[in-house]
Amino acid sequence: MPQPKHSKRQIPPANLSPRELGLRAFQLGQFNAAILAWQPLAADPAVSRALAEAHFRRALSTLTTDPIADMRRAAELAPADLRFSLHLGRLLHRAGDRAAAADHYSTVLSRDPGNTIAAKLLVLLTLEQRSDDDLSDLPGMSPLLRTWAAPALAVLHCQPTPADESALGTLWRGMGQLAVGTPDAYTTLSDERTLPAPALEPLRRYFRAIAAALGGDASTAIRLWQRLYTAGDRSPDLEDRLVALLTERLTALVDSGDVATAGDLARHWADLSGAPAFDELRLLALNRAAHAAAAAGAWPRAAALWEAARQILARAQGLGSPRPILHNLALTYERLERWEDAAEAWRALLRTRPRKRASDASDVQEEQRWAWVRARILVCYRNAGRPDEAVAIYRQAIKLDPNDLDLRIQLADALLANDQERASQNEINRILEIEPYHPEALLRRIEGLSEFWQFDEAEQLIRELIERHPDRADLRRSAARLFMHHGRELSQNRHVRAAYNAFVEGERYDPTEPLFALNQARMLLALRQPVDTGALIERALTMGGERIDIWVLAIETWMLADKIDDTRALIARFDQERTPSADDYVNLGLQLMMSALPPPTPAFFASLTPITKPVDTPWIRLALELLDKAVALDPENPHTLRSITSFLMVPRPDLALRFAEHAVQHAPNDPEALILLGVVLGLSNKATEAKTTLQHAAKIAQRMGRHDLHSRAQELRRVVGTPMLRMMFGHAMQDLDGFGDYL
Amino acid sequence: MSEPYIDPYEILDLARSSSAEEIKRAYFAMVRANPPERNPEQFKRIRAAYERLRDPDQRRECDMLLLQPWPEPARRKRPPKPVLGIRPTEVLAVLRPLTDLDRTDWREQHEKVQL
Numbered sequence: 001m002p003q004p005k006h007s008k009r010q011i012p013p014a015n016l017s018p019r020e021l022g023l024r025a026f027q028l029g030q031f032n033a034a035i036l037a038w039q040p041l042a043a044d045p046a047v048s049r050a051l052a053e054a055h056f057r058r059a060l061s062t063l064t065t066d067p068i069a070d071m072r073r074a075a076e077l078a079p080a081d082l083r084f085s086l087h088l089g090r091l092l093h094r095a096g097d098r099a100a101a102a103d104h105y106s107t108v109l110s111r112d113p114g115n116t117i118a119a120k121l122l123v124l125l126t127l128e129q130r131s132d133d134d135l136s137d138l139p140g141m142s143p144l145l146r147t148w149a150a151p152a153l154a155v156l157h158c159q160p161t162p163a164d165e166s167a168l169g170t171l172w173r174g175m176g177q178l179a180v181g182t183p184d185a186y187t188t189l190s191d192e193r194t195l196p197a198p199a200l201e202p203l204r205r206y207f208r209a210i211a212a213a214l215g216g217d218a219s220t221a222i223r224l225w226q227r228l229y230t231a232g233d234r235s236p237d238l239e240d241r242l243v244a245l246l247t248e249r250l251t252a253l254v255d256s257g258d259v260a261t262a263g264d265l266a267r268h269w270a271d272l273s274g275a276p277a278f279d280e281l282r283l284l285a286l287n288r289a290a291h292a293a294a295a296a297g298a299w300p301r302a303a304a305l306w307e308a309a310r311q312i313l314a315r316a317q318g319l320g321s322p323r324p325i326l327h328n329l330a331l332t333y334e335r336l337e338r339w340e341d342a343a344e345a346w347r348a349l350l351r352t353r354p355r356k357r358a359s360d361a362s363d364v365q366e367e368q369r370w371a372w373v374r375a376r377i378l379v380c381y382r383n384a385g386r387p388d389e390a391v392a393i394y395r396q397a398i399k400l401d402p403n404d405l406d407l408r409i410q411l412a413d414a415l416l417a418n419d420q421e422r423a424s425q426n427e428i429n430r431i432l433e434i435e436p437y438h439p440e441a442l443l444r445r446i447e448g449l450s451e452f453w454q455f456d457e458a459e460q461l462i463r464e465l466i467e468r469h470p471d472r473a474d475l476r477r478s479a480a481r482l483f484m485h486h487g488r489e490l491s492q493n494r495h496v497r498a499a500y501n502a503f504v505e506g507e508r509y510d511p512t513e514p515l516f517a518l519n520q521a522r523m524l525l526a527l528r529q530p531v532d533t534g535a536l537i538e539r540a541l542t543m544g545g546e547r548i549d550i551w552v553l554a555i556e557t558w559m560l561a562d563k564i565d566d567t568r569a570l571i572a573r574f575d576q577e578r579t580p581s582a583d584d585y586v587n588l589g590l591q592l593m594m595s596a597l598p599p600p601t602p603a604f605f606a607s608l609t610p611i612t613k614p615v616d617t618p619w620i621r622l623a624l625e626l627l628d629k630a631v632a633l634d635p636e637n638p639h640t641l642r643s644i645t646s647f648l649m650v651p652r653p654d655l656a657l658r659f660a661e662h663a664v665q666h667a668p669n670d671p672e673a674l675i676l677l678g679v680v681l682g683l684s685n686k687a688t689e690a691k692t693t694l695q696h697a698a699k700i701a702q703r704m705g706r707h708d709l710h711s712r713a714q715e716l717r718r719v720v721g722t723p724m725l726r727m728m729f730g731h732a733m734q735d736l737d738g739f740g741d742y743l
Numbered sequence: 744m745s746e747p748y749i750d751p752y753e754i755l756d757l758a759r760s761s762s763a764e765e766i767k768r769a770y771f772a773m774v775r776a777n778p779p780e781r782n783p784e785q786f787k788r789i790r791a792a793y794e795r796l797r798d799p800d801q802r803r804e805c806d807m808l809l810l811q812p813w814p815e816p817a818r819r820k821r822p823p824k825p826v827l828g829i830r831p832t833e834v835l836a837v838l839r840p841l842t843d844l845d846r847t848d849w850r851e852q853h854e855k856v857q858l
Contacts, residue, residue, distance in 0.1 A: 023858050050856045060849050083852050090844060120842040124835065131831035152838045156831055168841075175837065179829045199840035210829070237833050240826055247822045277820035287813040294810060297747035324811035331810060372807050546764075 019047060026050065031058035042077065052077035056084060059091070067091055082108050086118050098125055109139035116145065123149050131156050155179050167193035171204050178210055186211035202228050206238065218245055229272070239273055247278045254285055263289020263305050270308035279316040283309050283325075290328065299335045306332060323352055330376070339384035346377045347393070364474045374410055378417045390414045405431050409440050437468050443478055455486050459505075466509070480510030487519055496526045514544030518553050525560050533561045537570070551578060552588050559595055564618050571626070582634035589626030590647050596620045597651045614652055624655065631659070636666055638673065645676055650729050653683040671701040671709045679716060683729065687721035694720065750809055751792030759806065766796050 016024065022037030034054045041047040052074040059070035068091045075084040089104030102125055108118040119140030126133050135141060135149060147162075151172035154161045161169070161176040174188035189208040195201055209224035225242050246269055253262035262285035274282065290305035306329040313322045330345035350373050381389040394411035398404065408431045415424035425448060431441035442465050449458035462479045469475050483506025490499035500523035507516035517540040524531035537554045544550035551574050558567040571588075574580060580588070596619035627644050634640050641663040648656035660677040667673050674697035681690035694717040701709035719725045752759050755769045770793040779786040795805045839845065 019858055023856065026856055046858055050858055053854055053856050057853065060847075087849075093844060117843045121844060124838055124842050124844065127831070127835055127838070131835070148841070149838075152834055155829065155834050171837065175829060175834065181828065197840035199845070200837065203837050203840075207829075207833075214827075235836070237826075237830055237836070240823070244823050244825045248825075251822065275823040277822045280816065280820050281822075283813065284815055291810060294748040320814055324813050327811045331808065368803070369807065372804075376807075 019044075022047075022050070022054075026054055026057075029057075029061075031055075031061065031063055048077050052081065052084065056087070059087065068095060082112055082115070086115070089118070090121060093121060093125055098129055101125055102129075106139055113140050114142070115140060116142075119145050120148065127152070127156070151176075167191060167195050168200070171195065171200065171207070174204075174211070175207055178207060178214070181214065183215065186215055186217075202231065202233065206233075210241065213241070213245055218249060221245060222249070242269070242272060243274045243278045246272070247275070247281060250278075250281050250285055254281065254288075259285070259288045259292050263292075267305055267308040270311050273315065274312075276316065276318065279312055279319055282312055283319060286312075287325070290332075294328075294332065299332055303329065303332045303336060303338075321352060323349060326352070330380075334380065337383075339380045340386070343377050343380035343384065343389070346373050346380060349373055350377065364477070367474075371413070374413055375417060378414055388418065391418055391420070403434065405435060405438055405441070409444070412441075412444060437465065439465060439469060439472065439475060443475075446482065450482060450485065453489075455490075455502075458482065459486070476509045480506045480513055480516075482506075483509065484513070484515065484519075487523075491519075491523060491526075496523050499523050500527065512543055514540035514542075514547070514550045515553070517543075518550070518557055521557050522560055525557075531561075533557060533563070534566070545577070548578065548580070548584050548587075551580075552584075552591055555588060556591055556595060559592055559619060564622065567622065571622075582630040582637060582640050585626050585630035585633065586640055586643055589623045589630060590644070592619060592626065593623035593647070596623055614654060620652075620655075627659075631662065635662075638663055638667060638670070641666075642673075642676065645680060649676075649680045649683055650726075653680050656680045657684055669700055671697045671704065671706060671713065674700065675709065675713050675716065678713070678720070679725070679729070682716070682720040682725050690720045691717050748810065749788075749792070751795045751805065752809075754788055754792040755796070759809075763797075763799070766793070770797075 018037045019041060022034045022041075025031075025033035025037060031054050035051065035058065038047050038051040038054065042051055055070040055074040055077070058064050059067040059074065064070055068088070071084060071088040071091055074081075075088050078084060085104045086108045089101045089108065092098075092104065093101035102122065105118045105122040105125065108115050109122065112118070119138070119142070122138055122140065123135055123145065126135060126138060135146075135153070151161045151164070151169070153159075155172060155175045156179075158179045159176075161172045163169075164172070170188060170191045170193070174185050174191070177185035177188055186208060189204060189211050191204075195204065205224050206228055209221040209228075212218075212224065213221035222242070222245060225238060225245075228238060229242065246265070250262055250265055253265065266282040266285040266289075270282070270286075272278075286305045286309040290302045290309070293299070293302040293305060306325055309325045310322065310329060313319060313325060326345050326349040330342050330349060333339070333342035333345055350370065353370050378390045391411065391414050394407060394414050397407050398411060401407065408427055412424045412427040412431070415421075415427060425445075428441050428444050428448070431438050432445065435441070442461060446458045446461050446465075449455075449461070459482070462475075462482055466472075466475055466479055483502045487499045487502035487506060490496075490502060500520060503516050503519040503523060507513070507520070510516070517536045521531055521533050521536035525533070537557055540550055540554055551570075555567055555570050555574065558570055574588075578584070596617060630640055630644070641659050645656045645659045645663065648659070657680050660673075660680040663673040664670070664677050674693055678690045678694035678697060681687075681693055694713045698710050698713035698717065701707075701713060716725070719728065752761070755766065755773060757766060757769050761769070770789065773789045774786065777785040777789060794801075796802045
C-alpha cells in the first residue's frame with residue numbers, strides 16, 4: 001500500500017496560534033481547517049473578514065455539500081461585500097429559489113448599478129419567471145444590456161432578430177426563423193463557426209434538429225438529438241421532442257407490421273422517460289418483436305427485448321401488470337440456461353402475487369400456478385448450483401417480517417423441495433404456534449401425517465379445520481382428496497372396510513367426484529356385502545359422464561360384480577353416448593383383459609412351467625371384441641396394434657399373434673413391427689418362423705442404417721427357441737419400464 | 744440459434760382456454776386434414792402438440808411453460824402532441840450560457856487575506 005505523503009508544511013507547529021493556524025490552512029486551500037481555526041475568533045473584525053473569505057472560497061469549491069450555507073455565512077460576516085450577495089443570489093438561482101435570488105441580485109444592483117454580471121442574471125431570472133415580462137424597469141438595465149438581451153427577446157416575441165452576422169447572431173437568427181416557421185432555419189443553423197460559449201455548440205445542434213424535424217427530416221432530427229442524449233442531456237424539452245418524434249415513427253413501424261425494426265427502436269430508447277402513449281407503444285413493439293424472436297429461436301434477442309420492456313414497465317404506471325413480461329423473461333432465461341436470472345425473474349413475478357386466500361375453484365387454479373412458480377424458483381436455483389438460495393431468500397424476508405405467515409408457508413415449501421423435510425416441519429410448527437388453525441399450515445401438517453400413515457390424526461385435524469372454515473370450498477376439496485388417498489391406500493393394503501368408510505366420508509366433502517361412488521361399490525363387492533352396484537354406477541355417471549376414465553371404471557366395476565350382461569349393456573351405452581375413439585377402446589379392452597387374465601407366473605417359473613392350453617372365458621372374449629373394435633376404428637395406427645400386441649404377447653401369445661401379423665401386413669418393411677412379430681412367434685413356440693422373421697427384420701434394419709434394431713433382432717434371434725426368451729419378456733412384464741428395451 | 748418456441752395451441756389453432764373436448768376435436772380435424780402419409784412432418788407436429796395438451800396435468804405444466812401474451816389495448820392512448828415552434832425554456836437555454844450562472848472559475852474575485 002503506498003504511504004501517504006506528508007508535507008512538512010502540513011504539520012502544524014505546536015507554537016502557532018489558532019489565528020496563524022487558520023491562515024496557514026487558508027493559504028494551503030484547506031478551507032475546512034481554516035474555518036475551524038478562525039470560528040472561535042469571529043468577534044475579531046480582521047478574523048471575521050478572513051472567515052467570510054474562507055466560507056466564500058469553500059462555497060465556490062467542491063469541498064462543501066452545502067455551498068448556499070457557506071455563502072450565507074460569508075454574507076452575514078461581511079454584509080457590505082457585494083461579492084457574497086451576488087454569489088448567494090447565483091447559488092439560489094441555480095437551486096431554483098428564484099424569488100430569493102432576485103432579492104440578492106437587486107440588492108447588488110441597488111448598490112452597484114453597473115454590475116453587469118448581476119444585471120444579466122436578473123434578466124435571465126426575470127424571463128425564466130415570465131418570458132413576456134417587461135425588462136425596461138429592471139435595475140441595471142443599461143443600453144449595453146438591452147442590446148445583449150435583444151435577440152432573446154426577439155425570438156421570444158417572434159420578431160425579427162437584430163442584424164448580426166457573427167456566429168452567435170446567426171444562431172439567434174436561426175432560432176427566430178424556427179419561431180416563425182421559416183424553412184431556411186435548417187441552413188441558418190448549419191453554420192459551423194465557433195460560438196462564444198462551448199455550452200452553445202450542442203444547443204445549436206439541438207435547434208438544427210428541430211429545424212430538420214419541422215422540415216420533415218425525422219431521421220436527421222433523431223440522429224442529432226440522439227448525440228445530445230448520449231452526451232447526457234436529459235432536459236425535459238429534449239425528452240419531450242424526442243418522445244413526440246419517436247412516437248410517430250414507432251406508430252408507423254408497428255402499423256406497417258415491421259415488428260423487428262419497431263422492437264429495435266423501442267429497445268434503443270428504453271431508458272427515455274416517456275409519455276403514457278409512448279410507453280404503451282414501446283411495450284407493444286417490444287413484446288411483439290420478442291415473441292417473433294422467440295418463435296425463430298433467437299432467445300438472446302428475445303431476452304434483450306423483454307428486459308427493455310421490463311425496464312419501461314418498472315417506471316411507467318397504468319400500463320397493466322408486469323406479470324406476462326416477467327413470466328416470458330423467466331422462460332427465456334431458462335432457455336438460455338441463465339438460471340440465476342431466471343430465478344430472479346420468477347421471484348419478481350411471485351412478488352406481484354395478490355395477497356388473498358383461495359376461496360373458489362378459479363382461486364385454487366391460481367394458487368396452483370403460484371405454487372408452480374415457487375417450485376420453479378427452486379429448480380432454477382438448483383440448476384444454477386445454488387439449491388439453498390431460495391431458502392436463504394425466504395429466511396431473509398421472514399427476518400424483516402416475522403409475522404408474515406404466507407412467507408413462512410413458502411419457506412416450508414422451499415425447504416421441502418430442498419429435501420429438508422425436518423426443517424420444513426419445524427417451520428410449519430412455528431406457523432401453528434403463531435396461528436394454531438392457520439389453514440395452509442394445517443393442511444401441510446395433515447399431508448405430513450397422512451404420508452406417515454397417521455390417518456386417524458390427519459382425518460381428525462381436517463374435520464376440525466373444515467368446522468372452523470365452513471365456507472372454504474377449497475378446504476372441503478382438500479379433505480375429499482385426503483379421504484380418496486386414504487381409501488386407496490387402505491384398499492391396496494386390504495383394509496377394505498376402512499377404505500369403504502374413507503370413500504363414504506370423502507364423498508361428503510366433494511359430492512361431485514364420481515370416483516367415490518365407484519370405489520364404494522368396489523369395496524362393498526370385495527366385502528361381499530349386498531350392494532346396489534347399478535345405483536352407484538349410475539350416480540358416478542351422472543356426475544362424471546363426460547370423463548372417459550369414469551366410463552372405463554364403471555364398466556370394470558360391473559366386471560368385478562361378474563355381471564357380463566350389465567357390462568355389455570353399459571358398453572353399448574358408452575358407444576352411444578360417448579362415441580369412443582380407438583384409444584378409448586384399447587384402454588377399456590386392456591383394462592378388462594388385465595382383470596380377466598390369471599395373475600402372471602413369476603418370470604423364472606414361467607420359463608420352466610409347461611405351457612397349458614389357454615382358456616377363453618366370456619370376459620376374455622369381451623375384452624377381445626373391444627380390442628378388435630379399436631383396430632377396426634384405426635386399422636393403420638401402428639401404436640394401437642403395438643400396444644395390444646405388447647400387452648398380450650406374454651400372457652396370451654396366441655391372442656397377440658393376429659395383432660402382430662396385422663401390424664406387419666400394414667407395414668411389411670417396418671423392422672420394429674417385424675421384431676414384435678418374431679418375438680410373438682417365438683413365445684408361441686413357432687421357433688422356425690420366428691427366426692426367419694427376425695432374420696428378415698435384421699436385414700431390413702441394416703439396409704435402413706438402423707444398427708440398434710439390427711443388433712436387437714439378431715440378439716432375439718439367438719434366444720428364440722430357448723427358455724431365455726420367456727424369461728426375458730416375463731421379467732419385462734413385471735418391470736414395465738424396462739419393457740421397451742427388449743422391443 | 745437455439746431451439747425455436749412451439750405453441751401447441753397455435754398448431755391446433757385453439758384458444759388457450761379451450762376445453763379438453765375442443766382440443767380433441769381440433770386434433771382430429773387437423774389429422775384428417777394432414778394425414779401422416781400425405782404430410783408426415785405436419786402430422787408429427789400436430790401429434791406432438793396434442794400429446795402436450797391431452798392430459799390435464801401435462802396441459803397445466805405446458806401452459807405454464809408457454810409464453811404469455813401481452814394484453815394489447817383495444818384503443819391506444821392518445822399520442823403526445825407534436826411540439827411546434829420554440830418553447831421559452833429553449834430560448835432561455837441559449838441565454839443562460841451567455842450569463843455567469845454556471846461559471847465555475849471565479850479566481851479574479853478572490854481577495855487576499857492578511858492577518
